[in-house]
Amino acid sequence: MINALANGIRLIGHRTIEAVWRLGAATRFMGLVLARSAMAFRRFQLTLDEIHFAGVLSLIIIIVSGLFVGLVLGLQGYETLKRYGSAEAVGTLVALALVRELGPVVAALLFASRAGSAMTAEIGIMKSTEQLSAMEMMAVDPFARVISPMFWGGFISMPLLAAIFSVMGIFGGYLITVVIIGVDSGAFWSQMQASVDLRDDILNGVIKSVVFGAAVTAIALFEGYDAPPTAEGVSRAVTRTVVTSALAVLALDFVLTAFMFTGV
Amino acid sequence: MHFRFSLSGPPVPSDNLVEFSQVEFSYDGRPILQGVDMRFARGKVVAIMGGSGTGKTTLLRLIGGQLKPGRGKVLVDGGPVHGIPHARLYAIRRKMGMLFQFGALFTDLTAFENVAFPLREHTDLPESMIRDMVLMKLDAVGLRGAHALKPAELSGGMARRVALARAIALDPMLIMYDEPFTGLDPISVGVIGNLIRRLNDALGATSVVVTHDVQESLKIVDYVYFLAGGKVVAEGTPQQVRDSGEPFVHQFVHGESDGPVHFHYGAPPYGEDLGLGDR
Numbered sequence: 412m413i414n415a416l417a418n419g420i421r422l423i424g425h426r427t428i429e430a431v432w433r434l435g436a437a438t439r440f441m442g443l444v445l446a447r448s449a450m451a452f453r454r455f456q457l458t459l460d461e462i463h464f465a466g467v468l469s470l471i472i473i474i475v476s477g478l479f480v481g482l483v484l485g486l487q488g489y490e491t492l493k494r495y496g497s498a499e500a501v502g503t504l505v506a507l508a509l510v511r512e513l514g515p516v517v518a519a520l521l522f523a524s525r526a527g528s529a530m531t532a533e534i535g536i537m538k539s540t541e542q543l544s545a546m547e548m549m550a551v552d553p554f555a556r557v558i559s560p561m562f563w564g565g566f567i568s569m570p571l572l573a574a575i576f577s578v579m580g581i582f583g584g585y586l587i588t589v590v591i592i593g594v595d596s597g598a599f600w601s602q603m604q605a606s607v608d609l610r611d612d613i614l615n616g617v618i619k620s621v622v623f624g625a626a627v628t629a630i631a632l633f634e635g636y637d638a639p640p641t642a643e644g645v646s647r648a649v650t651r652t653v654v655t656s657a658l659a660v661l662a663l664d665f666v667l668t669a670f671m672f673t674g675v
Numbered sequence: 676m677h678f679r680f681s682l683s684g685p686p687v688p689s690d691n692l693v694e695f696s697q698v699e700f701s702y703d704g705r706p707i708l709q710g711v712d713m714r715f716a717r718g719k720v721v722a723i724m725g726g727s728g729t730g731k732t733t734l735l736r737l738i739g740g741q742l743k744p745g746r747g748k749v750l751v752d753g754g755p756v757h758g759i760p761h762a763r764l765y766a767i768r769r770k771m772g773m774l775f776q777f778g779a780l781f782t783d784l785t786a787f788e789n790v791a792f793p794l795r796e797h798t799d800l801p802e803s804m805i806r807d808m809v810l811m812k813l814d815a816v817g818l819r820g821a822h823a824l825k826p827a828e829l830s831g832g833m834a835r836r837v838a839l840a841r842a843i844a845l846d847p848m849l850i851m852y853d854e855p856f857t858g859l860d861p862i863s864v865g866v867i868g869n870l871i872r873r874l875n876d877a878l879g880a881t882s883v884v885v886t887h888d889v890q891e892s893l894k895i896v897d898y899v900y901f902l903a904g905g906k907v908v909a910e911g912t913p914q915q916v917r918d919s920g921e922p923f924v925h926q927f928v929h930g931e932s933d934g935p936v937h938f939h940y941g942a943p944p945y946g947e948d949l950g951l952g953d954r
Binding site for chain 2: 536550551
Protein backbone atom coordinates (compact mmCIF):
# COMPACT_ATOMS: atom_id res chain seq x y z
CA MET A 412 0.00 0.00 0.00
CA ILE A 413 2.72 2.43 1.05
CA ASN A 414 4.83 1.28 -1.88
CA ALA A 415 1.98 1.91 -4.31
CA LEU A 416 1.48 5.38 -2.84
CA ALA A 417 5.20 6.14 -3.06
CA ASN A 418 5.28 4.92 -6.67
CA GLY A 419 2.28 7.11 -7.48
CA ILE A 420 3.95 10.17 -5.98
CA ARG A 421 7.20 9.31 -7.75
CA LEU A 422 5.35 9.03 -11.07
CA ILE A 423 3.62 12.38 -10.59
CA GLY A 424 6.95 13.97 -9.68
CA HIS A 425 8.64 12.41 -12.71
CA ARG A 426 5.90 13.58 -15.06
CA THR A 427 5.99 17.09 -13.56
CA ILE A 428 9.74 17.37 -13.93
CA GLU A 429 9.50 16.07 -17.50
CA ALA A 430 6.76 18.59 -18.34
CA VAL A 431 8.76 21.48 -16.87
CA TRP A 432 11.86 20.29 -18.71
CA ARG A 433 9.98 20.15 -22.02
CA LEU A 434 8.51 23.58 -21.43
CA GLY A 435 12.01 24.93 -20.84
CA ALA A 436 13.32 23.15 -23.93
CA ALA A 437 10.43 24.51 -26.02
CA THR A 438 11.07 28.04 -24.77
CA ARG A 439 14.77 27.77 -25.59
CA PHE A 440 13.87 26.33 -28.98
CA MET A 441 11.57 29.24 -29.80
CA GLY A 442 14.19 31.69 -28.56
CA LEU A 443 16.66 30.20 -31.05
CA VAL A 444 14.08 30.24 -33.87
CA LEU A 445 13.43 33.95 -33.31
CA ALA A 446 17.09 34.83 -32.73
CA ARG A 447 18.14 33.15 -35.99
CA SER A 448 15.32 34.67 -38.06
CA ALA A 449 17.48 37.17 -39.93
CA MET A 450 18.26 34.73 -42.75
CA ALA A 451 14.55 33.94 -43.21
CA PHE A 452 14.06 37.57 -44.27
CA ARG A 453 17.46 38.27 -45.83
CA ARG A 454 17.06 35.25 -48.11
CA PHE A 455 13.31 35.54 -48.44
CA GLN A 456 13.22 32.83 -51.12
CA LEU A 457 13.73 30.30 -48.31
CA THR A 458 10.60 31.59 -46.56
CA LEU A 459 8.71 31.74 -49.87
CA ASP A 460 9.50 28.06 -50.43
CA GLU A 461 8.02 27.29 -47.01
CA ILE A 462 4.95 29.41 -47.74
CA HIS A 463 4.50 27.27 -50.84
CA PHE A 464 4.94 24.08 -48.79
CA ALA A 465 2.72 25.09 -45.85
CA GLY A 466 0.28 27.41 -47.57
CA VAL A 467 -0.12 26.71 -51.27
CA LEU A 468 -0.13 22.95 -50.84
CA SER A 469 -2.83 23.29 -48.15
CA LEU A 470 -5.10 25.29 -50.44
CA ILE A 471 -7.17 22.40 -51.76
CA ILE A 472 -8.18 21.08 -48.34
CA ILE A 473 -8.87 24.64 -47.11
CA ILE A 474 -11.02 25.57 -50.13
CA VAL A 475 -13.05 22.37 -50.12
CA SER A 476 -13.55 22.38 -46.34
CA GLY A 477 -14.47 26.07 -46.31
CA LEU A 478 -17.05 25.50 -49.03
CA PHE A 479 -18.69 22.62 -47.18
CA VAL A 480 -18.69 24.43 -43.84
CA GLY A 481 -20.37 27.41 -45.55
CA LEU A 482 -22.95 25.15 -47.17
CA VAL A 483 -23.83 23.57 -43.82
CA LEU A 484 -23.86 26.90 -42.00
CA GLY A 485 -26.15 28.40 -44.64
CA LEU A 486 -28.53 25.47 -44.48
CA GLN A 487 -28.67 25.29 -40.68
CA GLY A 488 -28.83 29.06 -40.32
CA TYR A 489 -31.65 29.38 -42.83
CA GLU A 490 -33.71 26.63 -41.15
CA THR A 491 -33.32 28.28 -37.73
CA LEU A 492 -33.79 31.91 -38.78
CA LYS A 493 -36.84 31.05 -40.91
CA ARG A 494 -38.74 30.15 -37.72
CA TYR A 495 -38.31 33.74 -36.52
CA GLY A 496 -39.07 35.31 -39.88
CA SER A 497 -35.57 36.62 -40.41
CA ALA A 498 -34.21 34.30 -43.07
CA GLU A 499 -32.54 37.28 -44.81
CA ALA A 500 -30.18 37.59 -41.84
CA VAL A 501 -28.56 34.30 -42.82
CA GLY A 502 -25.76 36.21 -44.58
CA THR A 503 -24.89 37.93 -41.30
CA LEU A 504 -24.90 34.64 -39.43
CA VAL A 505 -22.68 32.88 -41.96
CA ALA A 506 -20.21 35.77 -42.16
CA LEU A 507 -19.92 36.39 -38.41
CA ALA A 508 -19.59 32.71 -37.58
CA LEU A 509 -16.87 32.28 -40.18
CA VAL A 510 -14.91 35.48 -39.68
CA ARG A 511 -14.99 35.43 -35.89
CA GLU A 512 -14.69 31.71 -35.12
CA LEU A 513 -14.93 28.99 -37.70
CA GLY A 514 -12.54 30.50 -40.23
CA PRO A 515 -9.54 30.82 -37.93
CA VAL A 516 -10.30 27.74 -35.80
CA VAL A 517 -11.17 25.19 -38.50
CA ALA A 518 -8.44 26.49 -40.81
CA ALA A 519 -5.94 26.12 -37.94
CA LEU A 520 -7.08 22.56 -37.24
CA LEU A 521 -6.76 21.67 -40.91
CA PHE A 522 -3.42 23.47 -41.11
CA ALA A 523 -2.15 21.45 -38.13
CA SER A 524 -3.17 18.15 -39.67
CA ARG A 525 -1.87 18.91 -43.19
CA ALA A 526 1.10 21.28 -42.89
CA GLY A 527 1.95 20.86 -39.17
CA SER A 528 2.25 17.09 -39.37
CA ALA A 529 4.36 17.38 -42.53
CA MET A 530 6.69 19.88 -40.84
CA THR A 531 7.14 17.58 -37.83
CA ALA A 532 7.86 14.60 -40.07
CA GLU A 533 10.33 16.56 -42.18
CA ILE A 534 12.33 17.91 -39.24
CA GLY A 535 12.13 14.58 -37.40
CA ILE A 536 13.43 12.65 -40.41
CA MET A 537 16.13 15.24 -41.08
CA LYS A 538 17.24 14.75 -37.49
CA SER A 539 17.09 10.95 -37.51
CA THR A 540 19.03 10.73 -40.78
CA GLU A 541 21.64 13.19 -39.44
CA GLN A 542 20.86 15.79 -42.09
CA LEU A 543 20.63 18.49 -39.41
CA SER A 544 23.95 17.34 -37.90
CA ALA A 545 25.50 17.34 -41.37
CA MET A 546 24.32 20.90 -41.86
CA GLU A 547 25.86 21.93 -38.53
CA MET A 548 29.14 20.30 -39.48
CA MET A 549 29.08 22.23 -42.78
CA ALA A 550 28.92 25.39 -40.63
CA VAL A 551 25.35 26.02 -41.74
CA ASP A 552 23.04 26.74 -38.83
CA PRO A 553 19.93 24.54 -39.25
CA PHE A 554 17.89 27.02 -37.21
CA ALA A 555 18.74 29.85 -39.58
CA ARG A 556 18.65 27.78 -42.79
CA VAL A 557 15.67 25.46 -42.22
CA ILE A 558 13.70 25.94 -39.01
CA SER A 559 13.24 29.72 -38.93
CA PRO A 560 12.11 29.94 -42.58
CA MET A 561 9.64 27.13 -41.83
CA PHE A 562 8.31 29.01 -38.81
CA TRP A 563 7.83 32.25 -40.74
CA GLY A 564 6.37 30.35 -43.69
CA GLY A 565 3.70 28.86 -41.41
CA PHE A 566 3.21 32.14 -39.59
CA ILE A 567 2.51 34.01 -42.83
CA SER A 568 0.47 31.22 -44.47
CA MET A 569 -2.02 30.63 -41.68
CA PRO A 570 -3.88 34.01 -41.75
CA LEU A 571 -4.07 33.80 -45.55
CA LEU A 572 -5.51 30.29 -45.36
CA ALA A 573 -8.03 31.39 -42.70
CA ALA A 574 -9.10 34.29 -44.93
CA ILE A 575 -9.52 31.98 -47.91
CA PHE A 576 -11.48 29.54 -45.73
CA SER A 577 -13.86 32.33 -44.63
CA VAL A 578 -14.32 33.60 -48.19
CA MET A 579 -15.09 30.09 -49.44
CA GLY A 580 -17.46 29.56 -46.50
CA ILE A 581 -19.37 32.74 -47.31
CA PHE A 582 -19.49 31.68 -50.93
CA GLY A 583 -20.89 28.30 -49.82
CA GLY A 584 -23.51 30.04 -47.67
CA TYR A 585 -24.44 32.23 -50.64
CA LEU A 586 -24.73 29.22 -52.94
CA ILE A 587 -27.06 27.27 -50.68
CA THR A 588 -29.25 30.11 -49.42
CA VAL A 589 -29.42 32.52 -52.35
CA VAL A 590 -28.84 30.36 -55.44
CA ILE A 591 -30.54 27.17 -54.29
CA ILE A 592 -33.09 28.14 -51.59
CA GLY A 593 -33.89 31.55 -53.03
CA VAL A 594 -33.14 34.03 -50.25
CA ASP A 595 -32.94 37.57 -51.63
CA SER A 596 -29.41 38.29 -52.81
CA GLY A 597 -29.53 42.01 -51.92
CA ALA A 598 -30.70 41.26 -48.38
CA PHE A 599 -28.02 38.57 -47.98
CA TRP A 600 -25.14 40.91 -48.87
CA SER A 601 -26.50 44.17 -47.39
CA GLN A 602 -27.26 42.66 -43.98
CA MET A 603 -23.85 41.07 -43.94
CA GLN A 604 -22.20 44.38 -44.89
CA ALA A 605 -24.12 46.25 -42.21
CA SER A 606 -23.38 43.77 -39.43
CA VAL A 607 -19.76 42.76 -39.96
CA ASP A 608 -17.41 45.29 -38.40
CA LEU A 609 -13.92 45.65 -39.85
CA ARG A 610 -12.19 46.09 -36.50
CA ASP A 611 -14.34 44.08 -34.10
CA ASP A 612 -14.95 41.11 -36.36
CA ILE A 613 -12.49 40.90 -39.25
CA LEU A 614 -9.41 42.26 -37.47
CA ASN A 615 -10.05 40.11 -34.40
CA GLY A 616 -10.42 37.08 -36.66
CA VAL A 617 -7.13 37.91 -38.32
CA ILE A 618 -5.44 38.28 -34.91
CA LYS A 619 -6.76 34.85 -33.95
CA SER A 620 -5.46 33.24 -37.11
CA VAL A 621 -2.03 34.85 -36.61
CA VAL A 622 -1.86 33.50 -33.02
CA PHE A 623 -3.03 30.06 -34.14
CA GLY A 624 -0.50 30.03 -36.99
CA ALA A 625 2.36 30.85 -34.62
CA ALA A 626 1.21 28.25 -32.08
CA VAL A 627 0.66 25.40 -34.54
CA THR A 628 3.91 26.03 -36.44
CA ALA A 629 5.93 26.32 -33.22
CA ILE A 630 4.43 23.09 -31.84
CA ALA A 631 5.04 21.25 -35.13
CA LEU A 632 8.67 22.34 -35.39
CA PHE A 633 9.48 21.67 -31.73
CA GLU A 634 7.92 18.21 -31.82
CA GLY A 635 9.95 17.35 -34.93
CA TYR A 636 13.18 18.69 -33.44
CA ASP A 637 12.58 16.96 -30.11
CA ALA A 638 11.55 13.62 -31.63
CA PRO A 639 13.69 10.59 -30.77
CA PRO A 640 15.67 9.71 -33.92
CA THR A 641 13.71 6.53 -34.69
CA ALA A 642 10.76 5.67 -36.94
CA GLU A 643 8.54 5.22 -33.88
CA GLY A 644 9.81 8.48 -32.36
CA VAL A 645 8.95 10.47 -35.49
CA SER A 646 5.50 8.85 -35.82
CA ARG A 647 4.69 9.65 -32.19
CA ALA A 648 5.89 13.21 -32.68
CA VAL A 649 3.53 13.63 -35.64
CA THR A 650 0.62 12.38 -33.54
CA ARG A 651 1.59 14.72 -30.69
CA THR A 652 1.72 17.65 -33.12
CA VAL A 653 -1.86 17.11 -34.30
CA VAL A 654 -3.26 16.48 -30.80
CA THR A 655 -1.36 19.27 -29.03
CA SER A 656 -2.05 21.76 -31.81
CA ALA A 657 -5.79 21.01 -31.73
CA LEU A 658 -5.95 21.46 -27.98
CA ALA A 659 -3.81 24.60 -28.10
CA VAL A 660 -5.97 26.14 -30.84
CA LEU A 661 -9.20 25.48 -28.93
CA ALA A 662 -7.80 26.73 -25.64
CA LEU A 663 -6.30 29.84 -27.24
CA ASP A 664 -9.58 30.47 -29.04
CA PHE A 665 -11.42 30.52 -25.74
CA VAL A 666 -8.92 32.92 -24.18
CA LEU A 667 -8.85 35.24 -27.19
CA THR A 668 -12.64 35.21 -27.54
CA ALA A 669 -12.99 36.08 -23.85
CA PHE A 670 -10.76 39.11 -24.33
CA MET A 671 -12.02 40.23 -27.74
CA PHE A 672 -15.74 39.76 -27.73
CA THR A 673 -16.90 39.66 -24.14
CA GLY A 674 -14.75 42.43 -22.74
CA VAL A 675 -13.12 40.31 -20.01
CA MET B 676 55.25 25.70 -39.91
CA HIS B 677 52.22 25.72 -37.63
CA PHE B 678 52.08 27.35 -34.22
CA ARG B 679 50.01 26.91 -31.12
CA PHE B 680 49.48 30.15 -29.20
CA SER B 681 49.51 30.21 -25.42
CA LEU B 682 49.31 32.98 -22.86
CA SER B 683 52.24 31.63 -20.91
CA GLY B 684 54.89 32.08 -23.54
CA PRO B 685 55.83 32.43 -27.17
CA PRO B 686 54.02 30.46 -29.89
CA VAL B 687 54.84 26.76 -29.72
CA PRO B 688 55.16 24.93 -33.02
CA SER B 689 52.57 22.19 -33.25
CA ASP B 690 52.61 19.33 -35.70
CA ASN B 691 49.24 18.14 -34.44
CA LEU B 692 46.03 19.40 -36.01
CA VAL B 693 43.82 17.90 -33.31
CA GLU B 694 44.71 17.22 -29.69
CA PHE B 695 42.71 15.63 -26.87
CA SER B 696 44.03 16.28 -23.37
CA GLN B 697 42.57 14.27 -20.49
CA VAL B 698 39.10 14.41 -22.05
CA GLU B 699 36.18 13.01 -20.08
CA PHE B 700 32.62 12.76 -21.32
CA SER B 701 29.39 11.25 -19.93
CA TYR B 702 25.87 10.66 -21.29
CA ASP B 703 23.25 10.98 -18.55
CA GLY B 704 25.85 10.24 -15.87
CA ARG B 705 27.17 7.16 -17.76
CA PRO B 706 30.88 7.67 -18.43
CA ILE B 707 31.79 7.27 -22.11
CA LEU B 708 35.29 8.71 -22.24
CA GLN B 709 37.70 8.76 -19.31
CA GLY B 710 40.95 10.70 -19.47
CA VAL B 711 41.47 10.34 -23.22
CA ASP B 712 44.73 11.69 -24.65
CA MET B 713 45.15 11.67 -28.42
CA ARG B 714 47.19 13.49 -31.04
CA PHE B 715 46.30 13.69 -34.73
CA ALA B 716 49.33 14.76 -36.73
CA ARG B 717 48.89 17.06 -39.72
CA GLY B 718 48.74 15.36 -43.07
CA LYS B 719 48.15 11.89 -41.59
CA VAL B 720 45.25 9.46 -41.80
CA VAL B 721 44.49 8.22 -38.30
CA ALA B 722 42.02 5.46 -37.41
CA ILE B 723 40.09 5.15 -34.18
CA MET B 724 38.99 1.58 -33.56
CA GLY B 725 37.05 -0.10 -30.82
CA GLY B 726 33.89 -2.00 -30.11
CA SER B 727 30.40 -0.56 -30.51
CA GLY B 728 29.44 1.99 -27.88
CA THR B 729 33.01 2.78 -26.84
CA GLY B 730 32.69 6.46 -27.71
CA LYS B 731 34.35 6.60 -31.13
CA THR B 732 31.64 8.72 -32.76
CA THR B 733 31.56 10.84 -29.60
CA LEU B 734 35.20 11.72 -30.29
CA LEU B 735 34.26 13.06 -33.74
CA ARG B 736 31.40 15.08 -32.29
CA LEU B 737 33.77 16.52 -29.69
CA ILE B 738 36.18 17.58 -32.45
CA GLY B 739 33.30 19.22 -34.35
CA GLY B 740 32.09 21.02 -31.23
CA GLN B 741 28.68 19.30 -31.36
CA LEU B 742 29.34 17.86 -27.90
CA LYS B 743 31.18 19.43 -24.99
CA PRO B 744 33.57 17.45 -22.80
CA GLY B 745 32.85 17.24 -19.08
CA ARG B 746 36.57 17.70 -18.42
CA GLY B 747 39.73 18.19 -20.43
CA LYS B 748 40.47 20.05 -23.63
CA VAL B 749 40.00 19.48 -27.34
CA LEU B 750 42.19 21.66 -29.53
CA VAL B 751 41.77 22.01 -33.29
CA ASP B 752 44.49 23.86 -35.20
CA GLY B 753 45.86 25.07 -31.89
CA GLY B 754 42.63 26.58 -30.58
CA PRO B 755 39.75 25.30 -28.45
CA VAL B 756 36.41 24.31 -30.04
CA HIS B 757 34.40 24.53 -26.83
CA GLY B 758 33.38 27.58 -24.83
CA ILE B 759 33.91 29.82 -27.85
CA PRO B 760 31.39 32.11 -29.59
CA HIS B 761 28.97 30.56 -32.10
CA ALA B 762 30.51 32.49 -35.02
CA ARG B 763 34.03 31.33 -34.12
CA LEU B 764 32.90 27.69 -33.88
CA TYR B 765 31.24 27.94 -37.29
CA ALA B 766 34.40 29.52 -38.75
CA ILE B 767 36.38 26.49 -37.52
CA ARG B 768 33.78 24.09 -38.92
CA ARG B 769 34.20 25.63 -42.37
CA LYS B 770 37.67 24.08 -42.35
CA MET B 771 36.27 20.65 -41.51
CA GLY B 772 34.46 18.05 -43.56
CA MET B 773 32.58 15.12 -42.13
CA LEU B 774 31.34 11.95 -43.76
CA PHE B 775 28.43 10.56 -41.75
CA GLN B 776 27.82 6.84 -41.35
CA PHE B 777 25.05 6.71 -43.96
CA GLY B 778 26.00 9.84 -45.86
CA ALA B 779 23.33 12.17 -44.42
CA LEU B 780 22.64 13.54 -47.89
CA PHE B 781 19.74 15.96 -48.26
CA THR B 782 17.09 13.68 -49.66
CA ASP B 783 15.20 16.33 -51.62
CA LEU B 784 18.33 17.47 -53.50
CA THR B 785 20.22 15.80 -56.35
CA ALA B 786 23.83 14.68 -55.97
CA PHE B 787 24.89 17.89 -57.73
CA GLU B 788 22.80 20.09 -55.43
CA ASN B 789 24.12 18.27 -52.35
CA VAL B 790 27.73 18.96 -53.30
CA ALA B 791 26.90 22.52 -54.31
CA PHE B 792 25.19 23.18 -50.96
CA PRO B 793 28.25 24.21 -48.88
CA LEU B 794 29.65 26.21 -51.82
CA ARG B 795 26.42 28.16 -52.19
CA GLU B 796 26.13 28.72 -48.46
CA HIS B 797 29.68 29.91 -47.88
CA THR B 798 30.84 31.54 -51.09
CA ASP B 799 29.64 34.16 -53.55
CA LEU B 800 30.98 32.26 -56.53
CA PRO B 801 29.07 32.60 -59.80
CA GLU B 802 26.88 29.65 -60.74
CA SER B 803 29.16 28.69 -63.65
CA MET B 804 32.14 28.32 -61.31
CA ILE B 805 30.09 26.40 -58.74
CA ARG B 806 29.07 24.03 -61.53
CA ASP B 807 32.71 23.43 -62.50
CA MET B 808 33.77 22.89 -58.88
CA VAL B 809 30.92 20.48 -58.15
CA LEU B 810 31.68 18.45 -61.26
CA MET B 811 35.37 18.34 -60.27
CA LYS B 812 34.50 17.06 -56.78
CA LEU B 813 32.08 14.49 -58.16
CA ASP B 814 34.69 13.43 -60.71
CA ALA B 815 37.20 12.94 -57.87
CA VAL B 816 34.87 10.35 -56.34
CA GLY B 817 33.99 8.87 -59.75
CA LEU B 818 30.38 10.04 -59.82
CA ARG B 819 30.33 12.93 -62.27
CA GLY B 820 27.92 10.90 -64.38
CA ALA B 821 25.51 10.54 -61.43
CA HIS B 822 25.19 14.26 -60.75
CA ALA B 823 21.49 14.38 -61.60
CA LEU B 824 20.48 11.45 -59.39
CA LYS B 825 18.71 11.89 -56.06
CA PRO B 826 19.94 10.04 -52.94
CA ALA B 827 17.10 7.50 -53.22
CA GLU B 828 18.46 6.52 -56.65
CA LEU B 829 22.01 5.92 -55.39
CA SER B 830 23.42 2.72 -53.90
CA GLY B 831 24.88 2.84 -50.36
CA GLY B 832 28.42 3.09 -51.67
CA MET B 833 27.51 5.79 -54.21
CA ALA B 834 25.65 7.81 -51.57
CA ARG B 835 28.72 7.75 -49.38
CA ARG B 836 30.92 8.86 -52.26
CA VAL B 837 28.59 11.78 -52.98
CA ALA B 838 28.68 12.64 -49.27
CA LEU B 839 32.47 12.50 -49.45
CA ALA B 840 32.43 14.90 -52.43
CA ARG B 841 30.24 17.22 -50.35
CA ALA B 842 32.57 16.90 -47.34
CA ILE B 843 35.57 18.02 -49.43
CA ALA B 844 33.68 20.73 -51.34
CA LEU B 845 35.40 23.53 -49.40
CA ASP B 846 38.85 21.83 -49.40
CA PRO B 847 38.89 21.22 -45.62
CA MET B 848 42.02 20.90 -43.51
CA LEU B 849 40.39 18.10 -41.48
CA ILE B 850 38.16 15.33 -42.81
CA MET B 851 36.30 13.08 -40.36
CA TYR B 852 34.81 9.74 -41.34
CA ASP B 853 32.20 8.04 -39.17
CA GLU B 854 32.14 4.30 -40.00
CA PRO B 855 32.75 4.87 -43.74
CA PHE B 856 32.79 1.13 -44.58
CA THR B 857 29.66 0.00 -42.74
CA GLY B 858 27.18 -1.95 -44.86
CA LEU B 859 29.19 -1.74 -48.10
CA ASP B 860 30.16 -4.54 -50.47
CA PRO B 861 33.90 -5.38 -50.73
CA ILE B 862 34.36 -3.39 -53.94
CA SER B 863 32.77 -0.28 -52.44
CA VAL B 864 34.88 -0.75 -49.28
CA GLY B 865 38.01 -0.76 -51.42
CA VAL B 866 36.85 2.29 -53.40
CA ILE B 867 36.06 4.30 -50.27
CA GLY B 868 39.32 3.23 -48.62
CA ASN B 869 41.36 4.36 -51.63
CA LEU B 870 39.46 7.64 -51.79
CA ILE B 871 40.15 8.39 -48.13
CA ARG B 872 43.87 7.98 -48.67
CA ARG B 873 44.02 9.67 -52.08
CA LEU B 874 41.91 12.69 -51.14
CA ASN B 875 43.82 13.19 -47.91
CA ASP B 876 47.11 13.33 -49.77
CA ALA B 877 45.77 15.41 -52.67
CA LEU B 878 44.22 18.03 -50.37
CA GLY B 879 47.07 18.02 -47.85
CA ALA B 880 44.44 17.41 -45.20
CA THR B 881 44.34 15.39 -42.01
CA SER B 882 41.84 12.54 -41.75
CA VAL B 883 40.28 10.86 -38.73
CA VAL B 884 38.58 7.57 -39.53
CA VAL B 885 36.29 5.93 -36.99
CA THR B 886 35.85 2.33 -38.07
CA HIS B 887 35.40 -1.33 -37.18
CA ASP B 888 36.94 -2.51 -40.43
CA VAL B 889 40.40 -3.58 -39.32
CA GLN B 890 41.76 -5.05 -42.55
CA GLU B 891 40.71 -2.20 -44.85
CA SER B 892 41.73 0.57 -42.49
CA LEU B 893 45.15 -0.91 -41.70
CA LYS B 894 45.88 -0.71 -45.45
CA ILE B 895 45.31 3.03 -45.68
CA VAL B 896 46.03 4.67 -42.31
CA ASP B 897 49.25 5.99 -40.81
CA TYR B 898 48.36 5.50 -37.17
CA VAL B 899 45.74 3.69 -35.09
CA TYR B 900 44.17 4.31 -31.69
CA PHE B 901 42.25 1.54 -29.94
CA LEU B 902 39.49 2.58 -27.61
CA ALA B 903 37.92 0.35 -24.95
CA GLY B 904 36.08 1.16 -21.76
CA GLY B 905 36.31 4.86 -22.56
CA LYS B 906 40.12 4.81 -22.63
CA VAL B 907 42.87 4.52 -25.21
CA VAL B 908 44.12 0.98 -24.60
CA ALA B 909 46.59 0.73 -27.46
CA GLU B 910 48.04 2.81 -30.26
CA GLY B 911 50.62 2.49 -32.98
CA THR B 912 51.37 2.20 -36.67
CA PRO B 913 49.53 -0.45 -38.72
CA GLN B 914 52.62 -2.71 -38.56
CA GLN B 915 52.86 -2.33 -34.77
CA VAL B 916 49.16 -3.17 -34.53
CA ARG B 917 49.53 -6.30 -36.64
CA ASP B 918 52.50 -7.45 -34.55
CA SER B 919 50.96 -6.51 -31.22
CA GLY B 920 50.74 -9.14 -28.49
CA GLU B 921 48.43 -6.93 -26.42
CA PRO B 922 45.37 -9.16 -25.73
CA PHE B 923 42.70 -6.57 -26.68
CA VAL B 924 44.42 -5.58 -29.92
CA HIS B 925 45.00 -9.23 -30.80
CA GLN B 926 41.33 -10.09 -30.17
CA PHE B 927 40.10 -7.10 -32.18
CA VAL B 928 42.46 -7.48 -35.13
CA HIS B 929 41.82 -11.21 -35.44
CA GLY B 930 38.10 -10.98 -34.72
CA GLU B 931 38.15 -13.50 -31.86
CA SER B 932 34.80 -13.94 -30.11
CA ASP B 933 36.26 -14.16 -26.60
CA GLY B 934 39.12 -12.41 -24.90
CA PRO B 935 39.41 -9.23 -22.86
CA VAL B 936 36.10 -8.24 -24.49
CA HIS B 937 33.74 -10.97 -23.26
CA PHE B 938 31.22 -12.73 -25.45
CA HIS B 939 28.63 -12.59 -22.64
CA TYR B 940 27.16 -9.35 -21.38
CA GLY B 941 27.49 -9.11 -17.58
CA ALA B 942 24.83 -11.31 -15.92
CA PRO B 943 24.16 -13.21 -12.68
CA PRO B 944 25.14 -16.91 -12.61
CA TYR B 945 23.29 -18.93 -15.27
CA GLY B 946 21.86 -21.42 -12.79
CA GLU B 947 20.43 -18.61 -10.69
CA ASP B 948 18.66 -17.09 -13.73
CA LEU B 949 17.20 -20.49 -14.66
CA GLY B 950 15.95 -20.98 -11.09
CA LEU B 951 18.24 -23.96 -10.47
CA GLY B 952 19.88 -22.49 -7.38
CA ASP B 953 17.65 -24.24 -4.82
CA ARG B 954 17.45 -27.66 -6.49
